[in-house]
Amino acid sequence: MTVEASTREAYGRTLIELGKQNKDIVVLDADLSLSTMTHFFAQEFPQRFFDCGLEEQNMIGIAAGLAASGKIVFASSFAVFASCRCFDQVRLCVSQPKLNVKIVATHSGISVGEDGTSHHAIEDLSLYCALPSFTVIVPADAIETTKAVKAAAATYGPFYIRLSRPKTPLIYHEDHHFIVGKSITLRPGKDVTIIAMGIMVAKALQAAQKLATQGIDSRVIDMHTLNPLDAEAIIKAASETGAIVVAEEHLAHGGLGSRVAQVVVEEKPVPMSFVNLKDHYASSGKAEELLRRFGLTAEGIEEAAKQVVQKKRSFLPGDA
């Protein structure tokens, strides 16, 4: 049976641990601490927690000022507000001066569900990956979230960490070895590689199991860090499997798919297929309903993998 856990709760609990270890950890929120789970830290360390109210732009500036004074600053909100709402502030006050601010955004993607289109952050990765100094991470489960948050605290510089609203299946064990910028090959395979991030990683593993029963041997990579991207693993996958599927809960442009494609085109061109939201905004609905509607499912990945394998074979007659 699949065990599920909340990435944002893992974040909140990890902040307490970090706060106990280091008095320079400071946390900001914009009136969403009960949802982003920074309220755990607020209760434990009220002096080092600042609720900035519904002032995301101001929050980023305050975060930068604290960071410039030597603090390790975590600033949280929903992904939609932590990206689109304050992008100019992030660019000028955090990215350009390379300050030690960790923006941890919860409620990303369409799996936010019922709150509707305004609340679906599906542009955020494109925005943050455009900023040269940002490390951008999308953990696949709660355990990876804890590791990523600790790595962010221990590494100087701007980070964007993207978390989800719903609980997600646990993929890793406590001994999970996480390195920023180093992807994880969860399953070996030689026919096709599925590169996924966040909630799509568990679905990619399910798809790989189904594909195996149909004679397609799929490699699955958890590309948790979008910037800096693990180009080495991508080139290796392109060389060894000759076909790549990228699965992400994001619009088509500027996210993981675009970034992987750039490496593939430049280093080792092979057929690719993309599972994402294309150019569409979603609507209200249950998370699972929306993911199904847009094909962000194990079945959607399975289908894309079959297509790309077909394409590979038509490109290379005899190479089956």
Next chain:
Amino acid sequence: MAKKVRQHIISMIATAGSGHPGGSLSATDIITALYFKIMHYDPHNPGWQDRDRFILSKGHGAPALYAVLAESDYFPVEELTTLRKLDSRLQGHADRNFTPGVEMSAGSLGQGLSFGIGIALAARLDERDYQTYVLLSDGECEEGQIWEAALSAPHFKLDNLTVIIDRNRQQLSGWTRNIMDVEPLNEKWQAFGWHTIEIDGHSFNQILAAFEEAKTIKGKPTIIIAHTIKGKGVSFMENNVEFHGKAPTAEEAERALEELG
């Protein structure tokens, strides 16, 4: 000293061939007073943790800040003529990555006050006594983020934070009251919970008295609305919106320097 700073501003911008003389000249007396009479800092140790901080939120006023920093010995005065040139440490708008003594980058207006609030909160967390000063322009008060920050600094009871508005009444394309009126400024900031002081921003006595008064105010931040003249000190630049973002020609610069003689 203010006269010297104004001379630098004219020479720098004329040499660069672009820049913002009007708002640099209006802010000159305020920045000069801060660096030569009010603030504690060590130009040879820009990262000294107990230094007072000055944040130029109106980033286009950078020439005034650069001139003052050079005269304060942060870097050689000769470097001022490199303004806006390739490989110069003196960027078109103030940038903390490039210039010793520049606390924060600016150029997208409305952001410096939030940064100042972060600095002031850090002082409280670290139990340090330094003061934080933020200089805004009046046109900048049209940015929404200013009012987010205006709301939050009194909420956090930041009495170690002082804001100055360079109220020169003009912005890029004309008089502020015609573009987007910001009045009544004093009442607005008071309503947001600030201690307000209004002064003549070209009177050193009034500037110094205002900063001294700000230090005595407890439990809330202070804002000094400094009434200034855009292009102050050069007759043909004064209240002339044309010189918001235009460099003087060589001939104009010569005339300006004569007047500042």
